[in-house]
Amino acid sequence: MLAVVAAIIFGLGFLLDLVGVRIPGGISGMTFVLLGLALLALHQAGIGTASVRSGSGNWRGRTRR
Known part of the structure; x- marks a missing residue:
């Protein structure tokens, strides 16, 4: 979001x-x-970046096994 504001x-x-x-x-x-x-x-x-928490808490989301 901050990158878009910076571009404007x-x-x-x-x-x-x-x-x-x-x-x-x-x-x-x-x-x-x-x-x-x-x-x-x-x-x-990393300030102002939106982060979506998944159930596992891993930044990759679900891992396939």
């Missing part, structure tokens, strides 16, 4: 940087890029 933030940052718009308060395209990188780092760390 990167897209907004790219558009703002391409047009050269600067939002009042010091927010520019680079701010969105840095926010997107922070969200990607959180995603890679």
